[in-house]
Amino acid sequence: MGRGPSIEGRKNAEDAKRAKVFTKLIREITVAARSGVVDPAGNPRLRSAVDKALSANMTKDTIERAIKRGSGADGGADMQEVRYEGYGPGGVAIIIDCVTDNTTRAVADVRHALTKHGGNLGTNGSVSFQFARTGEIVFATGGDAAREEKILEAALEAGADDVVNEGGMSTVLCAGEHYHAVEEALKSAGLKAESSDLVMRPANRVAVPAEVEDTLRDLIEWLEELDDVHEIYHNAALTAPVEG
Incomplete structure (x- = not known):
């Protein structure tokens, strides 16, 4: 009779997953600190990155080292942000944001992933016109009408x-340039978000056949495994979210 994964095996898998999450968070903090404003209070992007890291149980020492690395005080590698655009299986539009110290490696890995799954790498601007930079702030409501109404009123008042x-969640949407002001206003209203981020939101989502959806899911999971990949956006209407 076969045995399932051992406790040690599951722990090792969880540790590896956590390490990958930390790698991506550290890179985001490092890039956010490159503006020269190393105080999160005066750097909204850095504040958001630090908040995410704390939510993931990253230690303050690790966060501070990442900030120093980004500011140049710690002699860290020169991390760069780079965006790749292309098409996945079924012509699905995809944006892949990377944070990397080696753009040659990053583009090669992204191109390989797309090609292997029946897609192709496009030029800058080839798909981004189908997306808008949008603030997404998500709250758990459990379908509570009173809480939904409170969130709606506070959100609209904030702009x-x-x-x-x-699905028991309220998602506040706002223009990218208003994101931090709206986020702060909702916090001030005593509303605690489940997640909050700036994303590239598609203007429209397209349905894909089941066989294409399976390949697309595999592509997204493949890309997520790449250390250089920070965020992935697409315009496919998936029947369920990809497991992270």
């Missing part, structure tokens, strides 16, 4: 564009 209630 948000819309609030989408679905």
